[in-house]
Amino acid sequence: MPIVTTKEMFKKAYEGGYAIGAFNVNNMEIIQGITEAAKEVNAPLILQVSAGARKYANHTYLMKLIEAAEIETGLPIAVHLDHGDSFELCKSCIDGGFTSVMIDGSHLPFEENIKLTKQVVDYAHEKGVVVEGELGRLAGIEDAVNVSEKDAAFTDPDQVEEFVAKTGVDSLAIAIGTSHGAYKFKGEAKLRFDILEEVQKRLPGFPIVLHGASSVIPEFVEMINKYGGDMPGAKGVPEDMLRKAASMAVCKINIDSDLRLAMTGTIRKYFAENPSHFDPRQYLGPARLAIKELVKKKIVNVLGCDGKA
Ligand code: G3H
Ligand code: 13P
Ligand code: ZN
Numbered sequence: 001m002p003i004v005t006t007k008e009m010f011k012k013a014y015e016g017g018y019a020i021g022a023f024n025v026n027n028m029e030i031i032q033g034i035t036e037a038a039k040e041v042n043a044p045l046i047l048q049v050s051a052g053a054r055k056y057a058n059h060t061y062l063m064k065l066i067e068a069a070e071i072e073t074g075l076p077i078a079v080h081l082d083h084g085d086s087f088e089l090c091k092s093c094i095d096g097g098f099t100s101v102m103i104d105g106s107h108l109p110f111e112e113n114i115k116l117t118k119q120v121v122d123y124a125h126e127k128g129v130v131v132e133g134e135l136g137r138l139a140g141i142e143d144a145v146n147v148s149e150k151d152a153a154f155t156d157p158d159q160v161e162e163f164v165a166k167t168g169v170d171s172l173a174i175a176i177g178t179s180h181g182a183y184k185f186k187g188e189a190k191l192r193f194d195i196l197e198e199v200q201k202r203l204p205g206f207p208i209v210l211h212g213a214s215s216v217i218p219e220f221v222e223m224i225n226k227y228g229g230d231m232p233g234a235k236g237v238p239e240d241m242l243r244k245a246a247s248m249a250v251c252k253i254n255i256d257s258d259l260r261l262a263m264t265g266t267i268r269k270y271f272a273e274n275p276s277h278f279d280p281r282q283y284l285g286p287a288r289l290a291i292k293e294l295v296k297k298k299i300v301n302v303l304g305c306d307g308k309a
Helices: 007-016 028-041 051-057 059-073 087-095 110-126 157-167 193-202 218-226 239-247 257-273 280-303
Strands: 020-024 045-050 077-084 100-103 130-135 139-141 171-174 208-210 250-255
Touching (some): 007 020, 020 077, 028 045, 028 059, 028 257, 028 280, 045 059, 051 059, 051 077, 100 110, 130 157, 157 171, 193 239, 218 257, 239 250, 250 257
Parallel strands (some): 020 250, 130 171
16 A cells, blocks of 8 residues: 555545544654554554654655555555645655645635645645645644634634635645644633534535644643643543544544653653663653554544544
């Protein structure tokens, strides 16, 4: 099975009422943990690379590691640029073998977002690559994405048909109350399913993407806090909400923070228990295993794409 686009995956996911996990990758252990999990439960996968990940690990290293995972597992894997912020970045990823790119023009005025997104779509489609656009703004902080709560905005369902028609995008990320990072809700978790429903009505059959969808799994936050960390008030999207979104038009669910928490919590615990160890394999091995177990649970309990590869 070669590296694939998300076209077929999304069609089946929409019809089947489940979602594909889009996991952020930065190094070999993360790629191995995720792909070994997907292999065990026979799930299709999207591995996504941010601009920061590309800078950290280098495009070719990541691409070759993903190709190795594809050979080892035989799974359908899509390689996706997460939060592309320019035509040049998207072009470079397309030319370098990615099968899917996101152009994130969500911070731009509507018409400018359309113009930039369409420029990427025209180039990508010529090369057989699919494109994710974004309308609405999520709050939260990542390397390349930093949106304060006051600048965040829900997606306006009145804009989605025009955006999709004029740009030709293959999928659309929308803002319904999730946010990037480990602090998603101050009080009770709330998502605007009414907006998702409206979007789905206006774009029947069209795949929707949910960013900022980590559940910020308490087990790992507690582990971090127990072993010298300090993350009071960390809170994510409850799993039942993700399951509901997956049963609707959401076909791609983005997860990064949960992987980071699992890896960091496990490594903190390891060093607390083995303070004199210094072989990286001794602490990266358990971190990779923690990612594998976490991804398996996500696929089976939340995304519902087990057995769908
Ligand atoms: O939404 C962004 C992803 O979590 C990637 O984060 O830019 O820190 O690699 P990053
Ligand atoms: P989390 O921070 O919730 O994992 O979101 C990741 C994401 O949206 C990547 O694009
Ligand atoms: Zn995102």
